[in-house]
Amino acid sequence: MSPLAGYLLVAALIFAIGLAGALTRRNAILVLIGIELMLNAANLNLIAFWRYGPHPEALTGMMFAIFSIAVAAAEAAVGLGLVISIHRHAKTTDLDEMNRMKG
């Protein structure tokens, strides 16, 4: 097996874990953590493909990963800010409960 496949498998696993977390947890913050994990898995893919791709000197994948880190950070800030904002009004971070209140 090529090293790339290993990295891709790890990335897929982390992506799946993140997805499972995002879908199963009730706490909104943990859902965001799951999403962060998924983004990171994507980053790993980017870097792995860049590393084993045809033009590593072009830096494309890596630059993309760095930009992606920046975007993910922005996403985390806004996402967690939203959670805090919702908590302020609904006094909960529980997604099930939020749904109930909405309905």
Add this chain to the structure above:
Amino acid sequence: MIQTLDQIFVLLKHWLLNFLPAAWQPAVGVVLSVVCIIGVFPALFAFTTVLERKGIGRIQNRLGPNRVGPFGILQPIADGIKSLTKEDIVPLKADAAVHFLAPIVLVVAVFMGFAVLPMGRNMVLVDMDAGLLFYFAMGASTEVSVFMAGWSSRNKYSLLGAMRAVAQMISYEVALLLSSVVVVMMSGSLSLVKIVAAQNQYSWGLPHWYIFTPWGFAGALMFGIAATAETNRSPFDLPEGESELVAGYFTEYSGFKFALFFLGEYVAMFSIAGLGATLFLGGWSAPLAALQFIPSWMWFFGKLMVAMCVFIWMRGTLPRLRQDQLMNFAWKFVLPMCLLNLFVAGLWRFMGDGLLRWVICSAILILAYVGMGWGEMKRKHLGPRTYRYAE
């Protein structure tokens, strides 16, 4: 002879390695270097605690520890034995696992920083291209350990102390990063070895240290402030501000775990002082061309100890700030100054040689400094007062 002395540790290591098969040599070489780092800095920590206690004692017109061993030099060893044999208390309500991990994470994070610090000519564990970034990445990890310690204790003072500490550390981390960027701009490298090399030149016997330029001086000042705050030293020692928060985030720690926090804090001071020396004071280079015969590592550790003495001196003198003042200072003074300094550094490069750029760059920085200082004072109505008397 001078060169031998300069390289004595490197030569010693190679001489020792010669006894080993060639295949082992690189690995064992690394281990030897690591052992040196792990050995030297705790020893220096022990020495500095005595120095601090005696130094502050002298500032306060007293002697300080002088009865345990000659001149009190064995005091830290006694403290060590005592801490080692002291009972370890973990509160029942506390989160035992995190409570245990916190000091370890702190110690690991602060020791990792030394990997990229050049402690003398050819004396660096790893010369990485992204060395400075690595250093900051490791520095960022200490915040997690502080939070772990405070949160896991489940003590109000601890948690409040930890939150304060983390808020303070992240605020000054930005300043620390931005004040180092100017150095990187001028030296063109994140590798600390190259940064020292760039400063290790002399004109008229005087060194090309960055501190001797307007932007370098401002950067060094901001770096010093941020470093003091990062390491929770007076006047920024709020997280352990005992007058409000008993003992801050390590209130519930006893025995050697507490000692590890203590050690971690001091080692972080060494590390950040070493970084400051490397960035602005030419690392291991001699302050005068004529003094180059003194070994490079001596200069490095000399600068380190001078920085420690300044830390101690400030601790012996200054009262501490309040949390809001500290945060305002970080975001409303240090950070704008750092950003301005970036701009000045750019200007410096594009203005070319000559006296003019000295005048203009210094003028901008001094004006900004004075303006912000006066403005703040006027706005808050602070200042000396006169008093009236009734007969």
Add this chain to the structure above:
Amino acid sequence: MTPSTIDPERLEGWNRPPIIEPDGEGDLLEVAMGPHHPSTHGVFRMDLALDGERVIRLKPVFGYLHRNHEKIAETVSYLATMPYTDRLDYICSLTNNWAYALAVEKLVGQEVPERAEYLRVILGELTRAQNHASSIGFLLQEMGASGTPLMYAFREREKILDLFESLTGSRMMCNYMRFGGCRVDASPVWLDAVRKVVAGLPAFVDEFERFLSGSEIVMARCQGVGILKPELAINAGVTGPMLRASGVNYDIRKVDHYGIYDRFKFRVPLGDHGDIYDRYMVRILEIRESIGILEQALKGIPGGPVMDPKAKIRNFRPKPGEAYGRIEAPKGELGFYLISDGGPNPYRYRVRPPSLINLTVLEDMCLGSNVADVVLIFGSVDIVLGEVDR
């Protein structure tokens, strides 16, 4: 600025601490500060409710050093109460002695020889100087100054304590004054030693001021923090440097002219803002004025006895009656209220503790400020628990 200018209709409730509403975000953190806390000067306790770092409720809890001073004094003789007064405000035992002696002298109408009055003034002003110095030291300690100002203050304090010891025999618990004079006479050697110490005091105050008064950190932490309005200060019975830092000209040395204070020229420093910095500076300036009084007293001290020959030591039984005597102690108005029923022990013995009453306004000063300011405001009140709880 007299409170009579306040509209009486508006008065109901104006002297209560303000009610501060939390802004609804975050939990209130209920923190007990004390009784074991590094900066409560012993065993004081404050129950705080914090909204973030803002104090929205503060309840002082007293009594951790309630040693039943008043009860004990009702069971022992007038003379035997004297050493107990040393232990009230244990930093300034001599002024406590003085206040108690003054009250008893009022009760029985006793005269005090002139030399004894001079000695009382000298010792009282020395006490004031050392109390103010160490109180500033403690204040700075609370500000986190790792002990250096306190060490400098205690360096001077030790010199003054040496004087106390060589005259009265004890460093802190002097037990020196008696009804109708002082216990022992001061030798010329001792007076020379006092002159030497007094000559050294201005240099110490200068050093202190260079060290601290101009420091930006001290200013930033002290100015505009813990403001006490003069109207409230008077109404709450605040006395001493705290009252004067709020700008109220009230010094019992000037008002009552007890002892022989009308013979000395001195000024009363007043603050305009009533914040911590003013309290700090008023104390510093009062040390300077005390030095002036000391110099005058040392110049003018006459010869003669130090004890009224008519005074009785044993079998001291005042006639029935009552008296309230007060002096300007370093911490404020220290008063003693005595009721005699003709017996050897006081029927009722009451101390008016300036420390306790100055703390009345602690809550008003602290509410709404930062939790870190609480210890500073508390320190600027300058209390001693022995007197607060008695």
Add this chain to the structure above:
Amino acid sequence: MGIAFYLVSVLTVAGGLAAVLLKNTVHCALAVTTAFAGLALLFLQLDAQFAGFAQILVYIGAVAILVVFAILLTRGSETPKGGVFSKTWLAGLAVAAAIFAVLGWAVLQVAGSLPQQNAAPAVTVNQIGEALMGRYVLPLEIIALLLTAALIGAVIVAMHEKEGD
């Protein structure tokens, strides 16, 4: 594919799993920090030194702090009454498993044809800087805009508007 890879992968996956499974939210945050560290190590193994350190700096130094602050701000460290998993947890798990199956199947399908190249590219920070100022200058500015927008947005969302202000 040395032993280091397996070690780090196990660390990362374990961190991720713990982050998803643990009850206490702060523990989850600390576990995810471990996962971030593992990912950074994987980046380093892939010779993306700069990206690896940036990952540590941003994720461990800042995002992790942000997460724990958010937890403390929302009282998230208390264990909720109704369990930590949502009522539809089974469906979620199934979806995740299915996706992993598909991805894993796809990777294994093409595993043989994936490139084996091993020559480590020598990427210096200087190169990254030049690329950033050259080819990627537009994305850089966009990122700046995005960050500023995120800053303002997040602050507005999270800020507690005081009544009467």
Add this chain to the structure above:
Amino acid sequence: MAVDENLKIELGKQGVFVTTVEELYNWGRRSSIWPMQFGLACCAIEMIATTMARYDLARFGAEVFRPSPRQADMMIISGTVTKKMAPQVVRLYNQMAEPKYVIAMGACAISGGPFKQGYNVLKGIDRYIPVDVHIPGCPPRPEALLQAFMTLQKKIDAQPLTGEGRPRHLDAEAQGEFPVPVEGEHDLEPASNKGVWTVPVVIR
């Protein structure tokens, strides 16, 4: 205690080693006694004076006043312990990590002193916690505290690591918890703790 027996045999074989360890251990803990930052009354001022420049407790390495009981080794009961304060003092003592020492400084701490007739004054802190060194005086001079400190050091020096006479914290059987009295309607309950305070026989 099987472990203990084995240990004893093992240690018996290595007598010299034990002696050295004992010396080192005693030297370590006596040279590094960190007091708790804890003052009660008048004596606290003299305690502070002891740490100040004139007397300088720091010379003995004992100036590290720790505000948290977890990190402190020694509690100086400096002043009157009132009944209202006693539960707090006992709880703080309990919360210190072993080995821990107590110095009762001044008459009030030893016996209630001049205030022992008071209704709110505890007649000696040794009713609730074991005291290592008593210093009489009201208040004791700073030198007296230094002398008491050295007395404590001598006491530590004389303590063996194993066997008879070993200090409380090295003895698995010895008491580790000191019950905290409760504030009752008229008095503290209990008025003293059995096991810490044994009523000596009245001399006459």
Add this chain to the structure above:
Amino acid sequence: MKTVEEIKTAIEAAVPGVGLTIIPNPGPSGQHSLLLAPEHAASVAKFLRDDAEFTLDFLSNVSGVDWPDKEIAEKVKVTRQVTKTVDGEEQSVEETVEEVRKHVQPGFLEVVYHLYSVAKKHGPVTLRMRTINRSDQVELPSLTPIWRSAEFQEREIFDLYGVVFVGHPDLRRLLMWDGFKDHPMRRDYVEPDDYEYEPTPHDSVLLKAKAHQAAVAGRESAQ
């Protein structure tokens, strides 16, 4: 500064129906005091504080005093009708006889306020208030709304003497703990028996120790 009599006149003019009594002080200090009727205390206090002439804005000291029930033996001259034979005629004559009568004067709790003026720099004016008895009618009006400095001092008197101040904003125990039941500054307070052993073999000490041992023995036998 005016004399107590002048103050009394001024108050009586300003506050109608006020019950004021001058309590003279026989001692050399000459600090005579005014006894206030509790129901008018607040208005009198307010008058003294706000009146431009007095401006007694500074309440220096508040003390409680306990006057327990006193048995007073007094000689009373009693006049009674005695039948006497005067001049051989039985007449009813008034005769004055001295008789010793014992009666219990009910005790009371007293609160003494010492007032000064910061604005006018005079003082002290002493005010007193008395409760009806020492057991169940111990209410007095609180002067804390007028002078804040009474706050802690009144709490202290409540704690140590048991005077209940009506209108006090926060009347809790000040010095003793909340669960404490006694009022220790009262003169009939009995100390708890916390006596076990003291090294001083003082007579009273030995007595106490004996009593304690007896009490302990009693408790043990009771169990």
Add this chain to the structure above:
Amino acid sequence: MLGEGILKGLAETAKNFAGSFVSAERMITVQYPEERIAPMEAARVFPFLVYDSKHPEDSLDWEAGMRCVACQICEKECPPKCIYIEKSKDKKPDFVGKMQIYPARFDIDISVCMSCQICVEVCPFEAIKMDTQFELATDDRFGALLLDRKELAKSNEYYHHIHPTEAAEVDARLAAEKAKANAKVKAAADAAVAKAATQPAVPAAKPAEGNKQE
């Protein structure tokens, strides 16, 4: 807010730091067990009982020479009640040679004593004085802190040693009293011889009390 105040403060501490190496004003530590602050003459710690020794070289006559006559004034006046006195049944001659009772038991509990010196002030016989010994730390609460009369007895020479001026005054006063008493005794004896009648002498306490009026 420009930092010059902070710099001034730093300069001040630097001055103290440097000064601590050269000036005694700035290095005031007295290293206690080895160096000591010169003891003050007036210093007082705990009381002791003075005895007049005829043989200063041995301290055997502490009981015979004790000035205390067990009048119990100090016991009554002691604020914390830490003195306990039992009178003797028999009598022994005091310093004037008059037969007096003496304390069969004289205990001071220094774990209670507050060093107030009131016992000294009220003592009409100059029998109790304040010691300057303060190094009394002990781990034995009951054994070491309750001093009996033997432990309390210190010779007049010791008193002279610790409080020379005061002791000289006391000695002079006592000598004067003794002379007066002797004169009185002599006069009484003369009178007695003259009157040839036996009459008890005036108690010696009265003149002593008259002299102690300060």
Add this chain to the structure above:
Amino acid sequence: MASSPYFSLAVLFVAALGFGLAPLGLARLWGRLLSPAKPNAIKNDIYECGLESRGDAWVQFRSAYYLYAIIFLIFDVEAVFLLPFAVAFSGLGAAACGAMLIFVLLLVEGLAWAWAKGVLTWA
């Protein structure tokens, strides 16, 4: 492998970990052998100034902390972009520097906005 910089880092990591763990292990051993720990409910209670601890410390904090964390995060990310720029700075032309200036100024604008909005004022 040994020549890789990461090997040195790994060795340092292990050594630092050992440095932290070894004394704790030693302390545990000492406690096991000689000085038995005697945990009890009073000793292992939370310290609260000598009082019985009341209430939980894990309470809800205020958003002030979070706002600082956001700004910190943004500037941390900015630094990640600034550092490569700074490294390449000496070789860059004025245009590139202008681009970076815009980048920085955009973020400064965010900071200025936050400042004006009072976010930087600690409450």
